[in-house]
Every structure is written in C-alpha cells, then in structure tokens.
Amino acid sequence: QVQLVESGGGVVQPGRSLRLSCAASGFTFSSYGVHWVRQAPGKGLEWVAVISHDGSNWYYADSVEGRFTISRDNPKNTLYLQMNSLRAEDTAVYYCAKDGDWGSRMDVWGQGTTVTVSS
Amino acid sequence: DVVMTQSPLSLPVTLGQPASISCRSSQSLVHSDGNTYLNWFQQRPGQSPRRLIYKVSNRDSGVPDRFSGSGSGTDFTLKISRVEAEDVGVYYCMQGTHWPPLTFGGGTKVEIK
Numbered sequence: 001q002v003q004l005v006e007s008g009g010g011v012v013q014p015g016r017s018l019r020l021s022c023a024a025s026g027f028t029f030s031s032y033g034v035h036w037v038r039q040a041p042g043k044g045l046e047w048v049a050v051i052s053h054d055g056s057n058w059y060y061a062d063s064v065e066g067r068f069t070i071s072r073d074n075p076k077n078t079l080y081l082q083m084n085s086l087r088a089e090d091t092a093v094y095y096c097a098k099d100g101d102w103g104s105r106m107d108v109w110g111q112g113t114t115v116t117v118s119s
Numbered sequence: 120d121v122v123m124t125q126s127p128l129s130l131p132v133t134l135g136q137p138a139s140i141s142c143r144s145s146q147s148l149v150h151s152d153g154n155t156y157l158n159w160f161q162q163r164p165g166q167s168p169r170r171l172i173y174k175v176s177n178r179d180s181g182v183p184d185r186f187s188g189s190g191s192g193t194d195f196t197l198k199i200s201r202v203e204a205e206d207v208g209v210y211y212c213m214q215g216t217h218w219p220p221l222t223f224g225g226g227t228k229v230e231i232k
Contacts, residue, residue, distance in 0.1 A: 035221075037168075045160075045168065045211055047221040059219040095167055104173040105158060105215040111167050 002026040009113030022079040022096030030074040033099040038092035125224035131232045138199040142212035156215035163208040
C-alpha cells in the first residue's frame with residue numbers, strides 16, 4: 001500500500017541544523033510532487049515546501065525561505081528537508097504528503113516526525 | 120496570500136445528527152484551468168491528517184458517503200450527514216489554486232455532545 005515514513009526529528013539547539021527524511025513506498029515516487037507540512041504544538045497545519053516530481057521545481061513558505069531546502073532522490077524513493085538556522089518557532093511535527101492524480105494535492109500523508117528547537 | 124477562514128471553531132454534535140463546517144477564501148478559488156482546488160482534511164486525535172475531499176466535492180477512496188463537500192468561488196462547506204463517534208477530530212480546508220503558498224484554514228474541532 002502507499003506509505004510515507006518520516007524520520008530524522010529530534011531536539012536541537014537554536015541556530016543548529018537538522019535533516020528530515022521521508023521514505024516512500026507502494027507507488028511510483030518519481031511521478032508525484034511531494035510536500036512538507038508542519039504543525040506546531042496545539043496549532044493548525046502550515047504548508048512548508050513542495051518539490052516537483054522530477055526535482056526541477058520547488059517552492060517555500062516565506063517563514064522558511066532561505067533556511068530550509070527541500071530535495072528528493074528518486075532512485076532511493078526518498079524526500080528530504082534540510083533545516084538550517086533553526087528557531088524556536090520551527091518546533092513542530094513535520095509531515096510529508098504526496099500529491100495525487102489530476103492536480104489534486106496531498107492525498108497521502110506520513111505519520112510525522114517531531115522537531116523540537118530548544119536550548 | 121489567500122486566507123482561508125473556517126467556522127465554527129468548535130462544533131459539538133449529537134451522535135447521529137448532521138454537522139456542517141464552513142470555509143471561506145479571501146479570493147475566488149477557481150483556477151484558470153476551470154478547476155477549483157479546495158480540499159478537506161480530517162485529523163483524528165493523535166493521528167496525522169487524512170484527505171477526505173478534493174476539488175470541492177470529490178470523495179477520496181474509503182471515505183464514508185456521509186461526508187460530502189460543496190461550494191463554489193469563495194464559499195465552501197463540508198457536511199457530515201450523521202455524525203459517528205469516529206468522526207471526532209479537527210477538520211481543515213486547504214486551497215491549492217493560488218500558490219505558493221498553499222494555505223489551510225484554522226481548523227474546526229468536532230466533538231460529541
């Protein structure tokens with residue numbers, strides 16, 4: 001079945017870096033765009049970034065532009081999020097979500113990985 | 120950026136009764152390709168979000184038919200015809216027409232009275 005599994009979360013000090021991964025299975029990974037979406041404790045959903053199916057296009061939320069980098073390795077069926085210069089406000093559960101067919105967004109989500117930025 | 124406004128914030132419902140959630144966008148969500156990219160997601164307590172509805176009214180596979188989506192332009196609604204205990208959670212609308220960024224509503228918490 002279609003599955004996305006995030007990993008790489010943890011506790012990190014402000015200003016440091018962390019790299020998240022999202023392992024995909026059960027579908028042709030290279031055919032779909034993929035997103036990172038985060039949810040701060042007790043808050044709603046915030047879109048973070050998206051990358052196109054072939055990795056040639058990507059877009060970011062203003063809140064992470066210049067600090068986060070989204071990338072993918074299609075032969076490894078894996079999505080990444082490199083997070084630099086982390087701030088307390090980046091503390092959240094980070095989800096990856098794949099696009100669906102016919103331009104529909106975020107049809108399948110992972111279980112999430114927790115990032116805590118604290119000194 | 121397109122602002123998505125949901126109401127109510129909290130929705131206490133009696134089991135077996137209907138429920139309705141409103142989502143309004145700050146501008147029309149009709150894309151130049153003719154589609155309207157408005158999704159609904161359900162997030163049960165302690166779980167990751169799950170898509171229920173895409174492009175306003177298309178139910179995802181496995182979603183019970185008691186869930187339905189409707190609306191057009193800037194005004195959208197998610198309806199649950201008869202609320203069941205498993206429907207408890209937070210519901211989010213999201214627009215994918217004018218991006219980046221893709222934007223979510225603030226969420227509506229459905230609980231049982």
